[in-house]
Amino acid sequence: MIGIVVLVLATLASIELVWATGVLHCLARVSREGQRATRLLMRRHVSEWAKERAMRLMSGRLMVHSLRGLGLIAVVASPFVVAMAVDAWWPYGFAHAYTNWTVRLALLAISLIYLFTRRRFRKAAVRSGGAEGDKGGAFERTLQRVALGNRAMLEITFDIERARYKPWKDEKLQPGPLFVTGLARAGTTILTRLLHEQYGMASLTYRDLPFPLAPNSWAKLSAGFKRQVERSERGHGDGIFHDLDSAEAIEEVFWRHFEGARYVGPQGLSPVPPTDETVGAFRDYVGLIRRRYGGARYLSKNNANVLRLPALIEAFPQAVLAHPFRAPLQQAESLRRQHALALKLAEDDPFRRDFMRWLGHYEFGGDQRPFLFPGHPPPGGDRSGIDYWLQLWVSVYAALLNQPETVHARQIFVDFDAICANAPAFAAPLTELLALPALWDLSSLHAAPSRPVNGASPHVLEAAEAIHAALRARTLCVHSLLSVG
DSSP: OHHHHHHHHHHHHHHHHHHHHTHHHHHHHHHHHHHHHHHHHHOSSSOHHHHHHHHHHHHHHHHHHHHHHHHHHHHHHHHHHHHHHHHHHSOOSHHHHHHOHHHHHHHHHHHHHHHHHHHHHHHHHHHHHSTTOOHHHHHHHHHHHHHHSOHHHHHHHHHHHHHHOOOOOOSSOOOOOEEEOSSSSSSHHHHHHHHHHHHOOBOOBGGGTTOTTOHHHHHHHTGGGOOOOOOEEOTTOSSOEEOTTSBOSOTHHHHHHHHHHHHEETTEEOOOOOOHHHHHHHHHHHHHHHHHTTTOOBEEEOGGGGGOHHHHHHHOTTOEEEEEEOOHHHHHHHHHHHHHHHHHHHHHOTHHHHHHHHTTOOSSSTTOOOBOOTTOOOTTSOTTSHHHHHHHHHHHHHHHHTOOHHHHTTEEEEEHHHHHHOHHHHHHHHHHHTTOSSOOOOTTOOOOOOOOOOOOOHHHHHHHHHHHHHHHHHHHHHHHHHHHO
């Protein structure tokens, strides 16, 4: 059955690649060059010397277009090549499905139906894929659509990964995984980047896309064409730069695939405990990521992990949960502004909304959905007003403060504003609290400019300030206990 599914997906992927690569246009150009050469040779009133000179030039162009066409044909055929290679390496029935005439006839029917229905989606694909005006971007997006937007492909890649590789396991007790999680716009990204860069932790990066559930398999298959992308500012417009090797919040692809039907709803994201089977699979997944990166300590930046903290501790009792936070009004305003920016970017480039949904990012934009903790803002609330984001802040951090004892014992609340104001004072305590092997260099951190914020309801702001005081008390309390110890 797996072989038949992969065969269908490979066929559909090849069809998409025909459009994405422009191979038909290239082959048509080769044909036109050949016809021009034939017409030139047939002309009677052109000297042989002129014909020879023109033919040399045309032969060069014909050769270039022909080689490019062959290369594009290879790209179009790549889904079949990869599927066959994996089947030869780890048999799963692809070769048998490919040679079965009943399957072939069914595949022909599926392909014709797909081609017919694909016509009405082609204009939308061109608008989203061609917004940047380069075919490389269109190819990359097509691959992401096939790999990330297809549940069957995610299932197959993870099954192959687990069958081919063994999760990394330590013989002796090591510091548990480090999960950086909270509400967006609290410094989670920059803190994760510093941890990843300074300590070489095992974390998913953009290089693990578009097959994040098969990090080892994809690393092996893509080793021969390692991609290089110039370091650039991320779409948030907040001065944080990234490249393919930057740690990123990609882990949620796993949770959305296995648990999405249970916690992702039209009203928001519910804190539903994952099943035991999913927790076991996640334990293996972390081990596979660690194997991909040589057994280094696992580092995760995933804001949606606030929904499942008990499950994380169940999977890894020695895990450390780091919860960055900022002053509520400033963090809420940053959330509001980022939401408005995401809406604009998605309007300019509709692909962004799909891509964020595939990654399980529902923080901002047209598909924004709140975490459904007690006191959460109404899903139909006014996202252009500050109260919506302030209510979200209160509900999330109140939930983090009220976790069961097993989680409470592993939580570290990180006052991002205080760190930016006095990084040297926090470097040593945080190094010990997070079980880091050397002093954490926080000197590059700087506070975001404070913005005037109006329109907050007094009762919402009062609740936020009370939660903020409780968060700071937890931070100071932990630091005091550490210094006494």
